[in-house]
Amino acid sequence: MKEDSSLTPQEVADLLKITKYTVYEMVKRGELPAYRIGRKIRIEQRDVDAYIKQGKKLKYKDIDTLEASPRTQAARQDYLSTSPGLVICGQDLLLDILGRHLENHSQGCRAFRHNIGSFAGLLQLYQGESDMAGVHLWDSDSESYNIPYVRRMVPGIPTLIIHLAMRQQGFYVARSNPLGIKGWADLTIPGLRFINREPGCGTRVLLDEHLYQMKLDRRKINGYEREETSHLAVASAVARGTADLALGNEKAALQVRGIEFIPLQKERYELVIRKEDLDKAEIRAVLDILNSAAFKSELEGLGDYCLEETGRIVAEI
Incomplete structure (x- = not known):
């Protein structure tokens, strides 16, 4: 060439x-x-x-610790600016926090965030386009999270599932819940205006699995085809009065004024990596961060996270 x-x-x-x-x-x-x-x-x-x-x-061995001298810190910044880094797929704020901790870790690297849903994240992991994917995919047949999907969507590649946090999923409704929404069956209330999430994200999968389980016809849901690509976007639509109901996590409800949150289901938010990548220093840095007191302390201050299992490898597939 x-x-x-x-x-x-x-x-x-x-x-x-x-x-x-x-x-x-x-x-x-x-x-x-x-x-x-x-x-x-x-x-x-x-x-x-x-x-x-x-x-x-630069050689990686020259990058020592966060408490290094100014000269070494400058060298580390040079290293970070030229290192390939890790691509982290997923839409939760905790992945942004993980990326920041990774860039400050003594064995860390650049973190490139790709804000896409769980299906797309697993597909990119399978195709070698990313290094890890945050997922929260509920399977109604086994009533379990993530493992059934990873088995099918990342075939032939040994993977590890690492627990990040438990979160609460539920409905966003206007303050005082004027329509008296209580649960999944209320999605078909005549005249109700629903706003949905995009296909392939964990929230959309949760909805569709419950519709399948309850044998509810999605065509009877007014607004099922109307989509936004984030929890905040659908919560904002309810707050503005352009929709009556949306599904999302509790954290977004805490950030948007004028809405109430109706809890429906605790979900497992987890990280999927290729097992063969465990020998990489930057992947070991990720595991170290997930189990660190500093990382967990920062998440505790955000609310809507249960961190009892954070950092634990929950499945090897």
């Missing part, structure tokens, strides 16, 4: 042994020059070579 030839993001990812998504993040932050041909992104080989050369200036 000629020195001045252009590469696709996937070709760059293959050269650097990182994911394509990480390449896009590097381009977005200006760490790797790129240009467009129509709707396609291209990167010059010489720019990739320059990036690799710059990265060779």
Whole structure:
């Protein structure tokens, strides 16, 4: 390949042994020059070579601890700015906190957050596009979380499921609950305006599994096809009066004025990683963070998290 030839993001990812998504993040932050041909992104080989050369200036063993000297801290920042990092899929705030702790850990790295739902996160993990995925997928047949889905959606790849937290899922309704909403069966109240989450996210799966279990026809739910992509978005719709009912976690209800929360089900929010990645220093750093007092203390201050099992490997698949 000629020195001045252009590469696709996937070709760059293959050269650097990182994911394509990480390449896009590097381009977005200006760490790797790129240009467009129509709707396609291209990167010059010489720019990739320059990036690799710059990265060779630092060795990970030179990055010691958070209490290191200013010189070492500066070296660590250089290392973080050029390290490939980990791609963390999921939509919960605790993953953002995990990413920040990871960047400050003595054996940490850059954390690239991809805010997508549980199905999409598992698919990216299976395709090698991410390093870990936060999931909360309820299976009505076994009345269990996550394990049945990981078995089917990440076939042939040994994985570990690490518990993050227990959360409460429930309905968002207007203050004083004017329609008297109590449970799942109330979704079909005549005239009720529902607002849904996008297909593939854990909240949508929870709804659809309960509809299946109760043999409720989703076509009878006014607003089933109306979708938003976050807990805050659907909670806001209820607060503004453009919807009467939505499903989401308790934390969003604490952040949006003018609504009440009706608890329905405790759910397990968990992290899925490839077992083969356990020998990576940055993955070991993640496990260390999840079991640390500092991480758990920060989550306790946010509410709506039960942390009794946080950091425990609950399944090996």
